[in-house]
Amino acid sequence: xxxxxxxxxxxxxxxxxxxxxxxxxxxxxxxxxxxxxxxxxxxxxxxxxxxxxxxxxxxxxxxxxxxxxxxxxxxxxxxxxxxxxxxxxxxxxxxx
Numbered sequence: 001x002x003x004x005x006x007x008x009x010x011x012x013x014x015x016x017x018x019x020x021x022x023x024x025x026x027x028x029x030x031x032x033x034x035x036x037x038x039x040x041x042x043x044x045x046x047x048x049x050x051x052x053x054x055x056x057x058x059x060x061x062x063x064x065x066x067x068x069x070x071x072x073x074x075x076x077x078x079x080x081x082x083x084x085x086x087x088x089x090x091x092x093x094x095x096x
Contacts, residue, residue, distance in 0.1 A: 024051060024054050024055075024094060030050065030054045031050050031053065031054070032047065032050050032051070032054070032079075032094070032096050033096065034050070035047055035050065035077060035096050037070065037072070037075070037077075039070075040067075040068040040069060040070050041068075043068040043070060043077060044066045044067055044068040044079070047066050047068060047079050047096075048063060048066045051063050051066065051079075051081065060085055060086060061083055061084070061085045062083065062084045062085070063081065063082075063083055064082045064083060064084050064089070065080075065081070065082040066079055066080070066081050066082075067079070067080040068080075076095065076096075077095070077096045078093055078094070078095055078096075079093065079094045079095075079096060080092075080093050081093070081094060
């Protein structure tokens, strides 16, 4: 238990993460690959919409935050995502 008396079930959190990340894969229908190249702020806003769309069928998981870093020379964007599920937070970084 944590300081608030909540049981942290890491196996359950891992299972949720394993179900969430594939939904963000373009080969499984995610449209993240279509993320426009723009300012990091605009890209984060668009990524939020695309991620929320991909996760819509998953009950209980909520996207809390998306931060974007973009390297124009490499045409590489990294999205730091923070999710909430059953009072627990999950974080991951996606490369687009």
